[in-house]
Amino acid sequence: MSAPRALDSPDAYTIGWIAALPIERAAAEAMLDEDHAPPTSFVRHQSDTNVYTWGRLGEHNIVIASLAAGVYGTTSAATTASRLLASLPSIRIGLMVGIGGGIARPDEDQDIRLGDVVVSQPDGTTGGVCQYDLIKAKAGGKRERKGFLRPPPTVLLNALASIQADHERRDSTVPLYVQEMLEKNPKMGRKSKKSPGFAHQGLENDRLFQASYEHVSGPDCRHCNADGEVQRDDRDTTDPDIHYGIIASGNTLVKDAAERDRIVDDVGGDCLCFEMEAAGLMDHFPCLVIRGICDYADSHKNDRWQRYASATAAACAKELLAYVPPAEVQETKRALEVLQSG
Template identity: 60%
Template structure:
């Protein structure tokens, strides 16, 4: 248990709050293995632990340095120091693409998971490609080809959720009991708890944010009416994730990008496109905003928590024997 060779899963977070949520859902936290020899070129710091039967090592991007390039550097350094890693988990927050009129009713705090669709491996890079006739965009070829061990676990968990509710609410409550301060709000820093339905507002694309840290001054007549939910339990959505180095926080630009890609994407984020070509990686995102001008930080901690909680539930469906037989990430590395 104290050997570095027993750690097969690399968990990558971009933000400190995402790493905090990841650490909080560990069943056990481990000391650094005595036989771990960090490569001289690897600047990462690591958190070691266990979820269920799996040993996991967690890394995060350097503070304040985000995007695909930083994510790629973090993943590459991890694999340099930990060549026995089989699979990756990229877990954190994202801007949701809510389209209630198309039955894509994504809310703040919900969880989005990358899943192959058609020719897409589950992630597309929206800011790298070439223009085609008709204003469409030819995207990079099929990012994120998931290994069978991840696809099998996804299928098993989706089947389970058809007959039984997700364990995310239970995992969140365990987190709050173990770390009470995570359930507290401190000044302008809301806790890792649901922020209230009244603070989850989706506006029509033409309505820009009026100003300030909340939408108090935004015109309610521009708000999109949605069916009320009777529970704060997050819902889980599977689909294609749009990734790139451009922070999307304008609804018109958001919708133009989606139209150009020709994909029915479920969220925008800024790291996956830098990782998935060099690391067999499942992308799991908690929704903290709607990628529009009304974007603020209020839901980021809770979204980090729901993404981490889903990841913990997911790992219980990853078969230990199948993971052990999965090729090392370095052996399927694409340069």
């Protein structure tokens, strides 16, 4: 096997991709069309301790970074992004790709399933990501959001409009990309005692419970009573749906249904999922957030779907980048310029 080629200059890389977890980074790396060695003239900034993966996705050269192992949250994400931009001032747009907890409300036509993908999209009152632990309590029990997080770059919002229009006419390529990933990386599809693998985990393991029904101790909810389940219409395929709307972000891991619903009521709008890093990025790293749904942010939360959700999110990012013209990326302000002008 030949060694990966190295591009001459780090300025050839215009897209930064940030993952929080090792499994999210593994899925991102598995989506690359071509692996690269570090650019021959790359000089790391003295403050930068990130570890990078270099490569090509379609017509774009991208660099992948992840948070330090065991260190999560909005501050860690902001630090990782700042270090990336210090070493790579050529970066113009970013992606934050990984897993999140879905907010499924099928009775309100918000039918989110495990393995589905949520993409941050502005709604006029937020930039697509809302920091839920910056909610201000007011008189009379009223609550309001504080601050406004920066929306994604225009070139990415244009790509969102294009891909949504295309998906009205043809199916998403996300399932194809996941299948290609598993074929090229057979280990990712294998199940073991430590890992359920990156493949779909079976419809029988996707169970949504009523908010009032607490988890019964035991693996995979096998002791949870079916009477506590929310009955949903069957889907005729295991292919993931892609949802566009508000992502709630904060430093608190949400795994309680009552707390989940309270936060959703505070955030309001088309709130589709929870995660723990994006709020630290939006004002420091012009980016779009893509999350694969691995649980329902309740007491039934477990790790079974995390790898598959990482894969569907990474595949969605790959599909989206095919709608981003390289020339328009080059015409987009560098991320550092955007931050300095903001």
